[in-house]
Amino acid sequence: MKTVIAINNLSHAFGNHAVLKNLSFSITGGDFFVIIGPNGSGKTTLMKLMAGVLKTGTDRIRIFERDIRNFSYKSLARRIAYVPQRLEVGFPFTVEEAVLMGRAPHQNVLGIPQDRDIETTRQAMAITEVAHLADRKLDQLSGGEQQRVFIARALCQEPEIILLDEPTASLDISHQIRVMDLMEKLKIEKKVTVVMVSHDVNLAAMYGDRLLLLRSGEIASLGLPHEVLTFRNLEATYGCKVLVDESPLGKSPRVTPVPKKFLV
Amino acid sequence: MAAQTSVTKRLLLVIVLLTGILAAAVLVALSSGSSREGMGASLAIIFGQEDANTTLETIIWHLRFPRVLLAVLVGATLSLGGLVFQALLRNPLAEPYILGISGGSAIGAIIGIMLGLSRFPGVTFCAFIGSLATLALILVMSSGTTILKKDALLLSGVMVNAFCSAVIMFLVSLTQDARLQNIIFWLMGDLSSADSLTTGILALILIPCFLVLFFFSHAMNLLLVGKETAQTMGLPVKTVTVVLLVLTSLMVSATVSYSGLLGFVGLVMPHLLRLIWGPDHRVLVPACILGGGAYLVVCDLLARTLPQQGEMPAGVITALIGAPVFIFLLKKSRR
Amino acid sequence: MIPPSVKTISFWLVIVLFALFQLSQADAKAVVDQMGRRMTVPDAPERIVALAPSITEIIFALGRQDRLKGVTTYSNYPPEALILPKVGTYIRLDLERIVALNPDLCIATKDGNPKSAADRLTELNIPVYAVNPRDIETVAQAVIEIGGLLNAEEKARDLAEQMHARVQRVKTQVAKTDQRPRVFFQIGVSPIVSIGTDTFINELIVLAGGENIAAGSTAYPRFSREQVLALAPEVIIISSMTRGASFEHIKAEWQSWPKIPAVQNHRIDIVDSDLFDRPSPRLVEALELLVKLIHPELFGNP
Secondary structure, three states: OOEEEEEEEEEEEEOOEEEEEEEEEEEEOOOEEEEEOOOOOOHHHHHHHHHOOOOOOOOOEEEOOEEHHHOOHHHHHHHEEEEOOOOOOOOOOEHHHHHHHHHHHHOOOOOOOOHHHHHHHHHHHHHOOOHHHOOOEHHHOOHHHHHHHHHHHHHHOOOOEEEEEOOOOOOOHHHHHHHHHHHHHHHHHHOOEEEEEOOOHHHHHHHOOEEEEEEOOEEEEEEOHHHHOOHHHHHHHHOOOEEEEEOOOOOOEEEEEOOHHHOO | OHHHHOHHHHHHHHHHHHHHHHHHHHHHHHHOOOOOOOHHHHHHHHOOOOOOOHHHHHHHHHHHHHHHHHHHHHHHHHHHHHHHHHHHOOOOOOOOOOOOHHHHHHHHHHHHHHOOOOHHHHHHHHHHHHHHHHHHHHHHHOOOOOOOOHHHHHHHHHHHHHHHHHHHHHHHHOOOHHHHHHHHHHHHOOOOOOOHHHHHHHHHHHHHHHHHHHHOHHHHHHHOOOHHHHHHOOOOHHHHHHHHHHHHHHHHHHHHHHHOOOOOHHHHHHHHHHHHHOOOHHHHHHHHHHHHHHHHHHHHHHHHHOOOOOOOOHHHHHHHHHHHHHHHHHHHHHO | OOOHHHHHHHHHHHHHHHHHHHHHOOOEEEEEOOOOOEEEEEOOOOOEEEOOHHHHHHHHHOOOHHHEEEEOOOOOOOHHHHHOOEOEOOOOEOHHHHHHOOOOEEEEEOOOOOHHHHHHHHHOOOOEEEEOOOOHHHHHHHHHHHHHHOOOHHHHHHHHHHHHHHHHHHHHHHHOOOOOOEEEEEOEOOOEEOOOOOOHHHHHHHHOOOEEOOOOOOOOOEEOHHHHHHHOOOEEEEEOOOOOOOHHHHHHHHHOOOOOHHHHOOOEEEEOHHHHHOOOOOHHHHHHHHHHHHOHHHHOOO
16 A cells, blocks of 8 residues: 655754654555654644644655645645644534535635535535534534534545544543544545544554554654554653553553552 | 525525615615605605605705715625624624724824814825724734734734723813814714715725625635634635735725724624524625625614704714624523 | 808807806806805805804894794804704704705805815805804904895995994093903813914903913913913903803802902903804904903993
8 A cells, every 4th residue: 555644854843842853654545543642742743744734844744745835725635634632613503514614625715515515514424423413503512522523524525634633532432432433434434544643542552553652752663553552662651650461352452551559 | 404505595595685674774764864854755756756856856865875875885894894803813702993993093083183184085094094003013013923823913902902092082182172073973983974976985995895705705614613624624724814804904994994983883793693694604794794784774874863953973873772782692692 | 161151140149149148147146255265156045054153143133034044053143043944063064954955055164164064065056155254353254245145235334334333442442541451261161271362252352451361372272270370360251151060160169269360359250152152243242241341440340
């Protein structure tokens, strides 16, 4: 499979504060790629750079083998969709209106919906299971429902890559699983490359094809879950004692942080 | 699945309905005035009946018509200005004067009146320069941070307006009788000096602005989901923000420089219309133009005809109606 | 070559047309008003609107009130003017009401009436004739001009002569004494406002044999009470236009400063502002009133 995102010597700083230092890695098409790491390690910054929200130098980021800087906003939007960590819900659009906005990269300037737009929206809402909420106002939904609506909107862009920044952060376990299952479904059925930042290493382990562990803006480890999630890597990165064993489901490593009372 | 198929339908409905209301308001406004002729006689003239009472004809077409047209234009501009700033700053309390336009234009206008200049072009020009100056000041002040960081713009605007208020009060305290009355009328919003030439010029400037803003109405929808997200959905956020900011500021400045600081139109109308028809700007932009216009026509009509002698400043009526409506809207939105 | 008969006929045709044209203009005339504006006014205007209370007074004084169809709100003299239709204040004219009265002539004052309103009326083919009364002399001139407009030339001349005669009488009386008491003429309460040199009240004070202590380049200078105290006026005259405070109240405020000569000598008086603030023929009345207040000793009141 081909490389869809290639990161080459990427650095980024806010003022004098270096956030990312010389990152180089690539993401293969159709992968479920999860970025993990402690707070402040640069995960969100990396996401924003890949989404084109933050600007970088020439040839640092290549999307489908083209420098990201050579894409117009609209053409990039047709290839990559971005679901940030927090979205503003201030004005009372309905779910359907909100999802339909995702069709913008494919529409003319006034965004009058065509049949194709309506069909795509319908499908997106079906996949994300928010179709029954179509006429409800966004600000009346629960966090989990809102998250699924934003994912539906991203899907309407018909992207080949979808970037999600901690989509499960404020969700309960059932909603977490639903979102992750949804991503996996997209990967398998729609061949979408999923790139996700997650704070939950176990979810990352269960779903991720490849993991990237970031520490202080540098790559601490990159590879399959079993390769990345070793207690050495994790202790060095997170600075706390962990226990790594095999998940009872059998397919992935399981990480258990160790409370102080269990340490001898 | 009702909503999506009907953007066009809702747009049409809104345009037809509000155009009807606007037309009715204009008819009533043209038929009423301080000369206290009956409405029937006026309506007859408007609809072209031959029995020409030339005095009434002159009154209707040369005195009332420019003023009513001005009310439509100003009401539309202020409502639209409020709508755009609320979208740009993602703040429902934004209103068209928020970026120092009121403070700057008021100082300019007062200086113009104190110098004894005539309403147009003298005072208008001074007011316009004043509002451009404060706008530039605010942009410079908030560009230390990111120019688009909405809080920086807002805060700078509030501070500059507050400072301008102090300057205005100082200037007012220096002024004597006749000019004082002119200043107060300008500060409250005053459509009484409308004439065909200036209203025509204003129309030529404003109508293209309205069209451009309609063009950007879906972009405003997208801006509301967040700057960064909007960009990843294909919107050139920086360019759009600058264009909207500059265009709307110029539009509001030009209008306010001529008609004075009519309040509450730009704050209340967008909220009222949003409450009825939802937040889709493709519908709200025409709604604000037509609805805002109708609202000010009615307010100005009341300002002209309610008092036994003379007239009130139209700004008094917009405030008297607007404030309770705003409180009502606030309560409604809590639910 | 044009045949001679055609030339002759054309020549006489032109003459006849010219004559006809002049005849059709016969009931109007070209004039230049006191602001230098050229216009055509009817020879015998029938429907006049007075755009300032002073104009109203002049028209009544000329006996042409039957042709007056509209006045401004504060036209309260003579009392007959009160029942005439009102067209707004002279600062904010109600154009609609003016047009509705179908006037063939409006008479305005240069000071006060906004030029934009006058221009609008002119655009609507209503001639607006502006006069510029600033003191007694120019009031008399305005009387003559308006008399000319309203076919009351003789009455106007009489009135102007009367005005001059009365002024002369006052001058003669004042010449009998050398004293020029210091006068403070108050037209504003909060803040205290008086009148400077370039006002007609100042002229009245000087003619009435007083010294205006507020004289200076500022037309309406402001004073604090301390400043007035320092200027030590011997006579304080308060115009009733000072809104928002009764005369007794204002008088009491001055009386709490007994160091002021005017207070010591009980020389605080109130006058009708309509008399003093309007550039109308009644300025002579104001003058006569003023001389009695400033020089009571000339009238048997020491």
